Amino acid sequence: MSVVIAVDGTAASGKGTLATKLAEHFDFAHLDSGSLYRLVALGVVDAGGDPNREADAVRAAQAIDHRRASDPAIRTAEMGRVASLVSVFPAVRAALLQYQRHFAAHPPGGEKGAVIDGRDIGTIVCPDADAKLFVDAAPDVRAHRRWLELKAAGAAPDEAALLAEIRERDRRDRERPIAPLKQAADAALLDTTHLDIDAAFAAALALVRPRVEAALRAQAKG
Numbered sequence: 307m308s309v310v311i312a313v314d315g316t317a318a319s320g321k322g323t324l325a326t327k328l329a330e331h332f333d334f335a336h337l338d339s340g341s342l343y344r345l346v347a348l349g350v351v352d353a354g355g356d357p358n359r360e361a362d363a364v365r366a367a368q369a370i371d372h373r374r375a376s377d378p379a380i381r382t383a384e385m386g387r388v389a390s391l392v393s394v395f396p397a398v399r400a401a402l403l404q405y406q407r408h409f410a411a412h413p414p415g416g417e418k419g420a421v422i423d424g425r426d427i428g429t430i431v432c433p434d435a436d437a438k439l440f441v442d443a444a445p446d447v448r449a450h451r452r453w454l455e456l457k458a459a460g461a462a463p464d465e466a467a468l469l470a471e472i473r474e475r476d477r478r479d480r481e482r483p484i485a486p487l488k489q490a491a492d493a494a495l496l497d498t499t500h501l502d503i504d505a506a507f508a509a510a511l512a513l514v515r516p517r518v519e520a521a522l523r524a525q526a527k528g
């Protein structure tokens with residue numbers, strides 16, 4: 307049995323960076339589940355499809371090209387928006403579920419555990435995860451972080467537009483009927499509004515470490 311850490315949270319809350327750092331710390335494999343929805347979005351756009359049409363989104367989800375998971379084309383604000391649109395369809399979510407659960411149960415590289423970040427990891431994908439975090443921050447702080455990120459990548463983003471986009475994405479992710487963004491009952495809340503990345507990581511580690519270490523000990527005993 308692999309050890310699983312579920313890191314859910316809002317857009318630009320810092321969950322992806324925290325998940326990456328937790329995976330490095332414990333030497334676990336890391337899956338950014340948002341990249342799967344972004345790959346579906348890319349598939350729809352590349353095929354000239356309509357992200358609001360279920361058939362187009364499902365076709366893209368079934369033909370997802372995992373080799374493009376690190377393609378910068380999926381990291382744009384527009385692809386995040388389209389990912390949020392295609393992710394409302396139950397058949398799209400169902401098409402991606404197996405891959406995520408397989409990753410959790412059999413982390414690539416024979417690692418002892420997996421860190422998966424997303425919106426529904428602790429609630430739907432891995433409800434039995436050994437440790438669960440729910441990461442959030444004030445919307446204006448998240449918009450500012452996104453603005454800094456996009457600026458560093460050479461874009462000229464509009465911060466007010468990013469804030470509007472983040473609010474809209476929160477609303478859509480929280481209100482969809484299937485697998486909405488929501489804190490699992492047994493997840494620890496981490497508010498990163500006033501924390502820089504080092505402080506947020508220290509807080510995340512303090513929250514998950516006891517559970518992860520207990521799970522690793524149980525794993526070692528077999």
Ligand code: DC
Nearest residue numbers: 339340341343389390393424425426
């Ligand atoms: O984390 P992100 O910004 O890369 O995610 C993009 C969109 O994908 C997000 O707005 C909703 C969707 N998503 C989801 O529905 N479930 C997940 N586990 C991860 C992402």
